[in-house]
Amino acid sequence: MFEKIIIGYDGTDTAEDALAFGQALRQGTATELVVVGVFPDWPYFDPEQQDQFARKVEAAAHLIGAQADAFPSNSPARGLHEAAEELGADLVVVGSASETTVGHMSAGNVAVSLLHGSPCAVVVAPVGLRSAEVALNEIAVALDGSDESREAQHTAVALAQASGAKLRLVTVIVAAQASAFGWGYGVFDIETELRAAYQRTLDEAASQVPDGIDVKTELLSPGSVSELIDQAARGVDLLCLGSRGYGPIRRVLLGSTSAQIVKHAPCAVLVVPRGVHGTAAAEPTPTAAERGS
Secondary structure (H helix, E strand, C coil): CCCEEEEECCCCHHHHHHHHHHHHHHCCCCCEEEEEEEEECCCCCCHHHHHHHHHHHHHHHHHCCCEEEEEEECCHHHHHHHHHHHHCCCEEEECCCCCCCCCCCCCCHHHHHHCCCCCCEEEECCCCHHHCCCCCCEEEEECCCCHHHHHHHHHHHHHHHHHCCEEEEEEEEEHHHHHCCCCCCCHHHHHHHHHHHHHHHHHHHHHCCCCCCCEEEEEEEEECHHHHHHHHCCCCCEEEEECCCCCCCCCCCCCHHHHHHHHHCCCEEEEECCCCCCCCCCCCCCCHHHHCC
16 A cells, blocks of 8 residues: 655646545555645746745645645656655656546646656546545456556555455457467457456456455456546546556556556546566566567
């Protein structure tokens, strides 16, 4: 479970959404919350404006019983990254892009930057939470059998235990997976085998969920990322994803699937770094396509 959560705050409505979701994540736990505001690290930045901003951050933190801190930086994303490292945070919560539809989330520039290298897990909160009663009633995890998705499951289970939320384990078999085996394989046979293999992954994952958590599984076959997003729209409050299959240990790094999801999800999305639960395997060698050669 998270021990210290940073909430990025700049006084905007979407920052208020992040405050509401960060507070919901803390409920029932001893998690420490720190509201962090990032101000320009410019020699000519007005000290009075800096003081006003710091007071605004402190007022926001006071409303939710959190600590407050202000970090100078040349960009909000870099400031939150450095704050997470300096404060030893294991989660950063940020708001969505301001133009996002209420009830949905879409990673803006700050969130996207954090999702490509944060030293800890990142949550992007949906729009509209500031005016709603926020609670974690159902948490979903996207699983594909990888170590990275198991990292996400560990986190989701811990959150479900702390909040009493239901847990939904979801796997999607996309058409490209069936065709990737090349000529000579019967598509029907491949899809049947993939379905059986992924169902075993779901069943194994469900068997590892501790007693007391209401868990169910969903296998979408044939499916797509859009169908996973549609699933999340059916009562899910938080969707947990693993990081990309290669990249620095304990750094968030988006893959193609998670990159699509954080642009269109109908709920909060949490991306978990590799290696935080000790399940990530040794870093694989990238393919030629992944290296861009």
